[in-house]
Amino acid sequence: MDQLKARAACVGVGFVRSCAVAVVSMLVPAVWAAAVALGIAWGAANPWSWLAPLVLVCVGTLGLARPVCRAIRALVARWTGTAIPAGYRQAGPVTRMSTGYWWNGFGYERTSRDALLDQKTRVRWRDPANWRDLRFMAVLPCTAGLVACLPAAGVAAAVVALGMTGRVALPVGALGLAVAVAAAPYAWRPVEPVAVRFLRPSPAMALADRVAELTVQRADTTVAQAAEIRRIERDLHDGAQARLVGLGLSLATAEMLMASDPEQARALMRDARVGAAASLAELRELVQGISPPVLTERGLVDAVRALALDVPLDVTVGADDGLRLEPPVESAVYFGVAELLTNAVRHAGASRAGVSLTHDGVGIVVEVEDDGRGGADARPGGGLAGLRGRLAVFDGTVEIASPVGGPTRVRMTVPCESL
Structure with missing residues (x-):
C-alpha cells in the first residue's frame, strides 16, 4: 500500500513537472505558430502579409528568450539543486563627472536617468549571452520540451479516445493513459542535462566574469593594503616613535645634568631604559601583527x-x-x-x-x-x-x-x- 502511494505521488509530481517544462519550452514555438496562422489568415493576396508574422516572430522570440531561460534555470535549481550561472553582463556604476555630465561606461549623458537608460539598453543588446539564449530557444523545444509533452499528450489522447465510439477507442485510451503514467516520472528529467549543456556561460563569458571579479578583488586588496599601511604608520607614530623621542630628550637632559646633579641624571637614564624596553616590546608586537617570526621560521x-x-x-x-x-x-x-x-x-x-x-x-x-x-x-x-x-x-x-x-x-x- 505504501509503495502504491509512493508510486502515485511520483507519477503526480512528475506529471506536474513535465507539464511545467512543456509549457515553458513551447512558449516560443507557440509564438511562431501564431505568426504562421496570422500570415495564413491575411492571405497570400496581400503583399504585406509576410511583414506582421515576421515582426511577431522576431519580437516574440527576443522578448521571451531571457525570461524562458531564467525560468528553466529556476526549475532546474529547484528540482535538482543544480545551479546554472546566468552569465549575463552586469551594468556598472553611473558616475557624475566634474563637468556635470553623467558617465555610464559607454558615453556621457546630461541626466542620470538618461545615463541609466542608455546603459541598460547597451548592456542588454550587446550581451553575448543573447546569442546563447536564442540558440537555446531553438534547441529546447526539439529536445527536453518534446519529451516533456509525452505525459500531457498521453492524457489528451486518453480523453479524446474516451469520447469516441468504436472498437479502437478503448485500446487507444488505455494506451494513452499507460504512456502518461509510465513517462510522467521521467519526462521532465532531460531538461537538466540540456540546460547545463546549452545554458552555461561560454568560455569567453566566463573569462569576462573572471576578469571583472579579479578587478574587484584587486581594488579590495589595494584598499586593504592602504589601510594596513596607515595602521602601521599610526602605531609607529603614536607608540614607538613617541617613546623614542621621549627617550632622546631624557638622554639629552641626563647628559646636561651629569656634572651638576648625578642622581637626577641616573634617574633619567633609568626612565630612559624603561622607555627603551617598552619601545622594543611595542615594535615586537607590531612585527608580530605584520608577519609573526614563528610563521616565517x-x-x-x-x-x-x-x-x-x-x-x-x-x-x-x-x-x-x-x-x-x-x-x-x-x-x-x-x-x-x-x-x-x-x-x-x-x-x-x-x-x-x-x-x-x-x-x-x-x-x-x-x-x-x-x-x-x-x-x-x-x-x-x-x-x-x-x-x-x-x-x-x-x-x-x-x-x-x-x-x-x-x-x-x-x-x-x-x-x-x-x-
Whole structure:
C-alpha cells in the first residue's frame, strides 16, 4: 500500500513537472505558430502579409528568450539543486563627472536617468549571452520540451479516445493513459542535462566574469593594503616613535645634568631604559601583527599551535606534520585562523575550539569549530567578509555554518601545492 502511494505521488509530481517544462519550452514555438496562422489568415493576396508574422516572430522570440531561460534555470535549481550561472553582463556604476555630465561606461549623458537608460539598453543588446539564449530557444523545444509533452499528450489522447465510439477507442485510451503514467516520472528529467549543456556561460563569458571579479578583488586588496599601511604608520607614530623621542630628550637632559646633579641624571637614564624596553616590546608586537617570526621560521602548523597557546580558549590543533605552503598562502591562512579564534573569544563566548589543517591533494583545507553561541555570518564590512575577500585573491573559499545556539564551523579552502 505504501509503495502504491509512493508510486502515485511520483507519477503526480512528475506529471506536474513535465507539464511545467512543456509549457515553458513551447512558449516560443507557440509564438511562431501564431505568426504562421496570422500570415495564413491575411492571405497570400496581400503583399504585406509576410511583414506582421515576421515582426511577431522576431519580437516574440527576443522578448521571451531571457525570461524562458531564467525560468528553466529556476526549475532546474529547484528540482535538482543544480545551479546554472546566468552569465549575463552586469551594468556598472553611473558616475557624475566634474563637468556635470553623467558617465555610464559607454558615453556621457546630461541626466542620470538618461545615463541609466542608455546603459541598460547597451548592456542588454550587446550581451553575448543573447546569442546563447536564442540558440537555446531553438534547441529546447526539439529536445527536453518534446519529451516533456509525452505525459500531457498521453492524457489528451486518453480523453479524446474516451469520447469516441468504436472498437479502437478503448485500446487507444488505455494506451494513452499507460504512456502518461509510465513517462510522467521521467519526462521532465532531460531538461537538466540540456540546460547545463546549452545554458552555461561560454568560455569567453566566463573569462569576462573572471576578469571583472579579479578587478574587484584587486581594488579590495589595494584598499586593504592602504589601510594596513596607515595602521602601521599610526602605531609607529603614536607608540614607538613617541617613546623614542621621549627617550632622546631624557638622554639629552641626563647628559646636561651629569656634572651638576648625578642622581637626577641616573634617574633619567633609568626612565630612559624603561622607555627603551617598552619601545622594543611595542615594535615586537607590531612585527608580530605584520608577519609573526614563528610563521616565517617554522611554518604554518607551528605558528597556529603557538597562536592557540596565546588564545584564552581551550584550543586543540590537528594538522599534517611537515605541511608547508608558499609564504603568501601561509600568511593568509594564519591570519584567517587568527580572525576566527578572535571572533570565538570576543563575539561567540566560546570555551573550546578546534583547528584542523590538512592538504587534500588539491589545496589546503582548514576547519575551525567553536562551541559558542553561533549566529555568525559574513556581513558586508565585517571580519568574515574581509576574510573571504583575502582568500578570494588565491581562489580560496570560506564556508560558514553557524546556527543560532552554536556550534560554529568555518571551512577555508585554498588551492595550492604542498612544498
